[in-house]
Each structure stands twice: as structure tokens, then as C-alpha cells.
Amino acid sequence: MGWRHNAGPACAGRRRAGRSSGGHLAQVRAEAEAAEQARRAVPCAGCGASDSAGLCTACATWRSAEAEIREAVLTAAAGQAEVDNLSDVERVVVQAESALRREVEEASARVRADGATLDEVASLARLIAETAVFTSRRSALALLAHGEVAAAEADLAFAARMRGAHRYRTRADAERAADEAAEQARERTARSLLSERLSVLRTRWHPAGAGVTHGPLRPA
Numbered sequence: 001m002g003w004r005h006n007a008g009p010a011c012a013g014r015r016r017a018g019r020s021s022g023g024h025l026a027q028v029r030a031e032a033e034a035a036e037q038a039r040r041a042v043p044c045a046g047c048g049a050s051d052s053a054g055l056c057t058a059c060a061t062w063r064s065a066e067a068e069i070r071e072a073v074l075t076a077a078a079g080q081a082e083v084d085n086l087s088d089v090e091r092v093v094v095q096a097e098s099a100l101r102r103e104v105e106e107a108s109a110r111v112r113a114d115g116a117t118l119d120e121v122a123s124l125a126r127l128i129a130e131t132a133v134f135t136s137r138r139s140a141l142a143l144l145a146h147g148e149v150a151a152a153e154a155d156l157a158f159a160a161r162m163r164g165a166h167r168y169r170t171r172a173d174a175e176r177a178a179d180e181a182a183e184q185a186r187e188r189t190a191r192s193l194l195s196e197r198l199s200v201l202r203t204r205w206h207p208a209g210a211g212v213t214h215g216p217l218r219p220a
């Protein structure tokens with residue numbers, strides 16, 4: 001019964017380990033709690049409100065609204081401007097950005113007058129900006145789909161399908177299929193043009209000033 005002989009000290013050892021790990025756990029919890037309190041106590045970097053964990057909800061929402069404004073403006077430029085022509089891009093950026101900011105400001109003023117909270121005003125701004133991204137994207141795709149590059153791709157797709165016209169029952173069937181292929185090529189080209197142009201513009205256009213997360217866009 002050697003195991004019984006050893007059982008006592010081993011159990012005591014485990015109990016001691018249990019007590020000391022319990023104490024350790026309490027200390028870890030206390031430190032985590034203190035760290036969490038310190039984290040929550042940091043004032044907002046945007047408006048200085050206390051106990052904001054570094055950024056209050058309203059300022060965080062405004063930041064994402066600003067990011068959406070930037071995306072909407074650059075998407076408008078990607079659709080309407082020659083991306084390599086700085087003054088052309090600037091013209092569209094200034095126009096799109098001032099129109100969108102005016103819309104945000106007017107809507108914000110209206111809801112503020114109705115007693116909206118800062119969080120609600122910021123949420124409305126973000127919603128307007130998100131909608132602008134969607135509508136800018138739709139118009140940019142429509143413009144690019146009717147541009148020269150997309151038209152050329154559509155013609156190529158049409159011609160390629162018509163080369164296999166003998167595989168269709170009638171010529172009208174072949175033309176319908178070719179039209180469909182042309183339309184798909186047109187839309188695909190518009191989407192890839194938009195994403196190429198946007199990635200160029202995103203690297204070149206930033207909010208003015210180093211470390212600034214919002215405000216008018218300026219070329220890098």
C-alpha cells in the first residue's frame with residue numbers, strides 16, 4: 001500500500017498549490033480590473049469627454065462617417081474624373097465633398113434642433129455618408145460601363161460569341177447570347193476599372209494634414 005503512504009503529503013501539496021493559485025488568480029483579476037478601469041477612464045481623443053476609453057461613441061461614429069465620406073467622394077472621382085489628371089480629380093473631389101458635407105450639416109442641424117443627442121447626430125451623419133457611398137458607386141459603375149474601355153470589351157465579347165453562332169439554333173438566338181455576353185463583359189470591366197481607379201485614388205488622396213482623420217481631402 002505504498003500509494004497510501006504517499007497520499008498525505010501529495011494531497012497537502014495539491015492543497016497548497018490550490019491556495020496559492022487561488023491567491024494568484026485573485027491578484028490577476030484585481031490587476032485586470034484595475035487595467036480595465038484605467039482603460040475606461042481615458043478621455044476621448046476627439047472631444048475630450050471623460051471616461052471614454054480613448055474615444056467616445058459619438059466621436060467613433062463620426063470617424064466612421066468621415067471614412068465613408070472619403071470613400072463616397074473618391075468613388076465619385078473614380079467615376080467622373082481622369083484619375084491621372086490631378087486638377088480633374090480635384091474638381092470632382094471638391095464638388096462631391098462640399099455637396100455631401102452640406103447635406104450632412106443640414107441634416108445634422110435639423111435633428112439637433114429637434115433635440116437629437118450627439119450619438120444620434122453622428123449616426124445620422126454616418127447613414128447619409130453610407131448612402132452616398134452606395135449611390136456614388138452605382139453612378140460610377142454606370143459611367144464606366146458606358147466608357148470606351150468597357151464598350152471595347154463588350155464588342156470583343158460580342159464578336160467572340162458570334163464566332164460560335166453556328167452552335168445556336170437560329171441567328172437570333174446567337175445574337176441574344178452575344179448581347180448577354182457583351183453586357184456581362186461591360187459590367188465586369190466597369191467593376192474592375194472602378195476598383196483599379198479607387199485604389200489609385202485611395203493612395204493619393206487623404207484628409208489634410210498628418211495624423212488627421214477627417215476634414216477636406218488633399219492629394220498626398
Ligand SMILES: [Zn+2]
Nearest residue numbers: 044047056059
Ligand atoms: Zn468624443
